[in-house]
Amino acid sequence: MTAGRERREIRRVVVLTNPAAGGGHADKAARRASARLRDLGVEVLNVVGADPDDAVRVAREAVGREVDALVTAGGDGMISLALQALAGTDVPLGVVPAGTGNDHARAYGLPLGDPEAAAEVIAAGTVATVDLGRVTTADGTVRHFGSVLATGFDSLVSDRTNRLTWPRGRMRYNLAILVEFANLRPLPFRITLADGTVIDRDLTLAAVGNTSSYGGGMRICPSADPSDGEFDLTVVHAMRRRRVARFFPTVFKGTHIDHPEVETHRTTALRIESPGITAYADGEFLGPLPVDVEMAPAALRIIVPT
Structure with a gap:
């Protein structure tokens, strides 16, 4: 940083x-x-x-x-x-x-x-x-986020976690991962970047990073810098379950971006669309897609170590 x-x-x-x-x-x-x-x-x-x-x-x-x-x-x-x-x-x-x-x-x-x-x-x-990131949801609500906006498999896991009443704590999240992994399917996405680039294909997930990690240290956007005025977008193509099972452990190291099924982009704004999929940012529910995401440069003062 x-x-x-x-x-x-x-x-x-x-x-x-x-x-x-x-x-x-x-x-x-x-x-x-x-x-x-x-x-x-x-x-x-x-x-x-x-x-x-x-x-x-x-x-x-x-x-x-x-x-x-x-x-x-x-x-x-x-x-x-x-x-x-x-x-x-x-x-x-x-x-x-x-x-x-x-x-x-x-x-x-x-x-x-x-x-x-x-x-x-x-x-x-x-x-x-x-x-900071600034998100406008389909109903016109505007919210800011500081770390990562997640859509796709990750948001489906969060949806499932919120619906479960048992077990408690981290184990509920782990159970949600297992259930959604069993239901894993290609998700049709359309993502439009600020420069007009359009990503229109089946994905596993798409994550927009102002900072690098979410989920307690998963470095989904490992090069994201919260002071450079741009988002890092990580897009994971649709994959078979066996391939996904080998892929996800690499996210904790940030080496997943070297996989051929992953593409990364940098942008100041984007629109994300996918039917039936929701968006979460900083781990909090935002709403159903589509969402419009734009950079809010120098929008936050934060106290950091000297």
């Missing part, structure tokens, strides 16, 4: 928490980080959203309080909510990673599993200016 950086004085922050994130670890992480921030002389106001809409409302209120940072204690879903309030403002995002995936934290080198260390990064006040 080559984002421009500046030093800011952090005196007053709002800490936004989702107590259920990370299997209930977020609340504990928020308390530990808040205590360390206070030790470092930072005034802390702790707030909790009753539901996702309320969390966005609380975040927007925090931005309007002239705080030096809005801090999330939780996972990528909580960061996604904060982005809806922070996009295009001068208030920086601070992150105390306490979710299951923590892909934003990985992208910016933030300390995992150590709320006190995360608090020290926030108090130090090194702020990077980075890009």
